[in-house]
Amino acid sequence: NAGVTQTPKFQVLKTGQSMTLQCAQDMNHNSMYWYRQDPGMGLRLIYYSASEGTTDKGEVPNGYNVSRLNKREFSLRLESAAPSQTSVYFCASKGTGVLLSGYTFGSGTRLTVV
Amino acid sequence: AQSVAQPEDQVNVAEGNPLTVKCTYSVSGNPYLFWYVQYPNRGLQFLLKYITGDNLVKGSYGFEAEFNKSQTSFHLKKPSALVSDSALYFCAVRVLRDDKIIFGKGTRLHILP
Numbered sequence: 001n002a003g004v005t006q007t008p009k010f011q012v013l014k015t016g017q018s019m020t021l022q023c024a025q026d027m028n029h030n031s032m033y034w035y036r037q038d039p040g041m042g043l044r045l046i047y048y049s050a051s052e053g054t055t056d057k058g059e060v061p062n063g064y065n066v067s068r069l070n071k072r073e074f075s076l077r078l079e080s081a082a083p084s085q086t087s088v089y090f091c092a093s094k095g096t097g098v099l100l101s102g103y104t105f106g107s108g109t110r111l112t113v114v
Numbered sequence: 115a116q117s118v119a120q121p122e123d124q125v126n127v128a129e130g131n132p133l134t135v136k137c138t139y140s141v142s143g144n145p146y147l148f149w150y151v152q153y154p155n156r157g158l159q160f161l162l163k164y165i166t167g168d169n170l171v172k173g174s175y176g177f178e179a180e181f182n183k184s185q186t187s188f189h190l191k192k193p194s195a196l197v198s199d200s201a202l203y204f205c206a207v208r209v210l211r212d213d214k215i216i217f218g219k220g221t222r223l224h225i226l227p
Contacts, residue, residue: 004157042218042220048213092158094215103148103150104160105150105158105159108157
């Protein structure tokens with residue numbers, strides 16, 4: 001099925017460990033995004049990429065890095081995980097143009113840092 | 115600064131009754147407005163959007179939303195609620211010149227059988 005694929009779905013890390021969350025979309029969308037979702041906080045933008053080769057910080061970028069590997073893939077890296085990064089992470093993509101102005105979301109990665 | 119407010123953390127409605135989930139926004143420029151729904155352990159699913167034109171927008175699963183420019187609101191409505199409508203609902207806004215969408219904090223909708 002066309003859409004946004006995130007891996008892994010679940011992950012438990014120890015404090016200080018590193019990991020990369022993977023995201024890929026097959027809709028030929030230019031823009032890709034990483035959000036985190038925490039209870040009572042809604043979705044907060046971590047980083048986004050408006051096009052291949054570009055990335056920009058969102059609302060809560062500290063402790064994260066991203067790579068827009070190609071048009072399809074946008075990865076999120078935690079270099080040294082902290083308990084405050086326990087969250088559900090969503091990747092999203094968006095096409096261009098008025099009729100394609102909404103997001104398509106992946107199913108999420110539930111990350112626990114102990 | 116752009117912002118979206120969902121003033122209710124939770125809304126309870128009896129099955130068969132009409133429902134409203136409130137959303138207000140603050141942006142400079144013309145807004146694009148969205149509603150998304152999230153079922154347990156799932157990603158967000160698009161419900162409907164307002165870009166321009168008719169202030170009443172119809173979307174998926176019988177939902178609709180009314181854009182009110184003077185009140186800067188975009189409330190989600192449904193004439194007759196179903197138990198299966200129970201979920202977390204997010205309002206979101208995008209300004210045309212900006213490539214980002216800002217989400218509200220979400221409203222949990224409980225439909226009581």
